[in-house]
Amino acid sequence: TQLLEQSPQFLSIQEGENLTVYCNSSSVFSSLQWYRQEPGEGPVLLVTVVTGGEVKKLKRLTFQFGDARKDSSLHITAAQPGDTGLYLCAGARAGTGNQFYFGTGTSLTVIP
Amino acid sequence: EAGVVQSPRYKIIEKKQPVAFWCNPISGHNTLYWYRQNLGQGPELLIRYENEEAVDDSQLPKDRFSAERLKGVDSTLKIQPAELGDSAVYLCASSPRTGSYGYTFGSGTRLTVV
Secondary structure: OOOOEEEOOEEEEEOOOOEEEEEEOOOOOOEEEEEEEOOOOOOEEEEEEOOOOOEEEEOOEEEEEOOOOOEEEEEEOOOOHHHOEEEEEEEEOOOOOOOEEEOOOEEEEEEO | OOOOEEEOOEEEEOOOOOEEEEEEOOOOOOEEEEEEEOOOOOOEEEEEEEOOEEEEOOOOOOOOEEEEOOOOOOEEEEEOOOOHHHOEEEEEEEEOOOOOOOOEEOOOEEEEEO
């Protein structure tokens, strides 16, 4: 059983479109991370957010941590084929020594 | 700096056979994790080591899975005997210490049980 549910599970869009991926839970997290994973490789860390309401930007990617620290979103502006991959959120609950539990994943395909 | 190294990259075995995976973490990283990932899904933790001590193995199916990290550096994950449902990618990750952010993952071992 995974603590974090991501939506949508699959997403296929045209190059240049915008998209948002959601990561939701009923649990409170002390910190939350987003990873991107390409086929045949391990996940690669994109960002860590630790404060409720925090917003971080990484070029065309905007990450937000919910005020209650139970949810997060990833917004991509003007998607490019290089953004294709599996996006994973991962949350750490207080008192677990920053043991991160991964979400269910969102598979994104950007069509040229 | 070398990343997390896993071997083999691919393994195909018949059910009921044993299999072992090897992981060499980033030098100096005290914490090592083994995850299992099914296709298109998020990784699920199997075991976490702090140095040579397994501090969280609650999700490891102990009837057939075992792991060791004898000198607190590299680690081996074993399945004996393998079942069809064990087919997955087995990922190893490391981090500097407990409480640090951000894991570095290896490329994984894709296991197919036939």
